[in-house]
Amino acid sequence: MRFDEFQEFRQRQLSASSSLLDAAETNVYRALAPLRPEPPADTRTVYRCDLARAWLRRYELPEEWSRRAMVCRGVRHGLEVVFHRLRAEQARLWLPADVYPVYFELARAAGLAPASYPTLPAPVLPSSPADGRPEYLLLANPSKPLGRYLSDAECAAVVSWLGESPHRRVLIDSVYDLGAPFAAGTRRLLDTGRAILLHSVTKGWLWPRTFGVVLLGPEQSELAEAFRADPPTPAQLRLADRLLTEHGDAPRQVAAELAARADRLFDRLPDEVLGAIPTASRTSPGNYFFPVDIPAETLQREYGVLALPVGVFGESNWSGSILTSLAGTFGPTPAPESAPR
Template identity: 70%
Template sequence: MRFDEFQTHRQQQLAADPSLLDAAETNVYRALAPLRPEPPADGSAGGDGDGGRTVYRCDLARAWLRRYGLPEAWSRRAMVGRGVRHGLDLLFRHLHGTGARLWLPADVYPVYFDLARAAGLAPGSYPTLPAPVLPPDPSDGECPEYLLLANPSKPLGRHLTDAECAALTGWLERSAHRRLLIDAVYDLDTPFAPGTRRLLDTGRAVLLHSVTKGWLHPRSFGIVLLGPDDTAAAEAFRGDPPAQQQLRLAESLLADHPDTPRQVAAALADRAERLFARLPAEVRAAVPAAARTSPGNYFFPVAVPAPALLAEHGVLALPATAFGASTWPGSVLTSLADAFAPSAPTVQNAPSTQNAPTVEATR
């Protein structure tokens, strides 16, 4: 069942039986709206006018590198864009021009495939549920080859393990033509997770990050940190920059709201505990410990089919197929529904959610 099909099914089920435990909400922007920082007072987050001073991309790149404990000398490789989706769109178009082979996770984010195909690529896939399984080595080892992964990963709800990072490093070492693309949009901590830093240290990884999850501002600002040998892609980013309104918003988020990602992670941890408290004991026991303890996580895979959770426990969960072409029969619980919200908002002057994205899929 695809994501859009499941959303229709979910609404039908909740309308027919309001007593169901809704563990299938995916709109983090609506759930955490009180934590979303207000745009700068000059209104620079929206509209087409200039309306303010000039913000330079190089300054934002250095500010982002400082925040995440990365060398400021890498600023020439830190491409400023409008988020992970925008970065992938430009990268995929560049890869098509080089004749590269691309591997995508089959069951993480269906839009990965949409972006790749729109760029003219014919991506291969590999599963991540219930654990990542890297693609086989091709017979043609001379073709440029890129593998996209997410760390932390939805819907696994956890970071890569040491063994998985070792497997990825081994995959790189088996061909000089291989590179990694790391989507770190769900990493709310500073610095980035040890596994991400370990893979960056190979010198053969591209890192993508944005303010989408940590600051709840989708499609506004992101960074693509190119690898030392991937700088040929830089020209595409220089030719398609964010608007000044978006750059001023990014400056405000990084400078004036540095604690928001921690607040988001804390709010999600509270919601997770409320979810676990409402789950039947045997369902709660099926949640992997790594997902349950991962900071800022709101995806919890369980090796129980969604229809069984619904019929036997009255729990509405997402089937794994909502995330892509998964053959894993399990399902994914989320902690974003109103049932897991705090009893009263803790932040004043919450912005309107009228224009918030209606699905989690925005990055």
């Protein structure tokens, strides 16, 4: 079932049963709208180099990497630029099959024919031998809908995969990482010198398709030129500057609200359902996707819980489903109105 088909199905089910627990909302911007910072009103000039350095400082990365920190309009834009370069290199691309269908749309639009690997119920890296071509593996850390960061063993497996060929690189989508610095696994992969990191203000500041940074490897001058030729607008740069300098605490606030919503979801779930969510997903900071090893049909029929079928995220042979904590029922309780005097 595609995402748009599921949304229609979800609305029909919720309209038909007021007792159904809605654990299938996915729009974080609507759910957390009060936390989104306002855009600036001024029209001053903001320079990309200053934003790159500010971003590096925030995430405790070496400031001398500023020439490798490419300012862009978000992860989607960053992937568009990277994928077109991969097409020119005739590179092989591996995408997670069950994370984000847009990965495949962007890759195919760039003329690539991506291969895939599963992440549910746990990531299984490609095992095909290197063939001498440039080869790139895209992963998300943390990953959704897996709902957690890569484990130490999984990071070690990625490092081993990179070590099998000097032509291999890893692309890290870190958009769901609300912490600073980035997760230890992400930093470990950056230390290999064979990683491209993609990040944006999409989740932490709730501003999609606005501003991001693609941190390139040391020897990718062609990609750097492609990013420099396709910058964000001046208004987007001003917004990014305000988010990084005046609203640096926004990701922490978002993570705290998501943690509170997750607790409210867990309080409403039957014990059997809660117990079927992996501990790593339940305890991952800022997470709002929770895989559960129970089919969506069973959750609705036997427990009165509306979940996302895993097929919404892409192709998967896993029989489980995904719960989210974004529906209004898990939001803050409105303060009572004062009695009239």
